[in-house]
Amino acid sequence: MFVHFGFLHIVFNMLALLLFGGAIEQRYGKPRYLMLYLGAGVLGSATSLAFTHATLSAGASGAIFGIIGAMLAVAVWNRHRPGMSGQVRSLLFLIGINVFFGVASPGIDLHAHIGGLIGGFVIGSALEASIRQRGPARAALQIAGYAVVVVASYVLTSAHVV
Numbered sequence: 022m023f024v025h026f027g028f029l030h031i032v033f034n035m036l037a038l039l040l041f042g043g044a045i046e047q048r049y050g051k052p053r054y055l056m057l058y059l060g061a062g063v064l065g066s067a068t069s070l071a072f073t074h075a076t077l078s079a080g081a082s083g084a085i086f087g088i089i090g091a092m093l094a095v096a097v098w099n100r101h102r103p104g105m106s107g108q109v110r111s112l113l114f115l116i117g118i119n120v121f122f123g124v125a126s127p128g129i130d131l132h133a134h135i136g137g138l139i140g141g142f143v144i145g146s147a148l149e150a151s152i153r154q155r156g157p158a159r160a161a162l163q164i165a166g167y168a169v170v171v172v173a174s175y176v177l178t179s180a181h182v183v
Contacts, residue, residue: 061087068136090141
């Protein structure tokens with residue numbers, strides 16, 4: 022997540038982070054945003070490790086796809102609000118294009134992208150559900166979202182070791 026293959030690789034990842042990260046950071050605050058970024062990135066890396074069998078991989082794109090997954094969670098959880106159903110379609114289109122390029126282009130770690138996307142969606146969904154709660158239930162939902170991603174990361178990396 023912190024190592025890249027050259028200058029352009031990091032530039033494109035940071036550009037994507039600049040485009041997508043601000044809205045999620047503003048919505049959840051810096052600490053939750055950081056945990057979402059790290060959690061999605063770790064799940065992306067674990068998914069890559071589990072399914073590519075130790076192929077060399079680098080980059081922040083799993084974490085960035087986690088941010089996109091969280092954006093999708095926001096749009097899905099708030100789809101009754103004006104403009105959000107269009108946002109769901111736009112994000113699904115963006116994800117579809119990226120899956121296409123991930124399949125069509127060698128050297129793109131589609132497993133990391135999908136793992137990060139799922140991690141971001143799970144954490145984002147937990148954070149969105151927690152907004153509707155008060156007291157201990159709110160904190161429990163937030164922790165549960167992160168815990169699911171951590172456990173999934175552990176299971177994927179443990180499965181790879183065998």
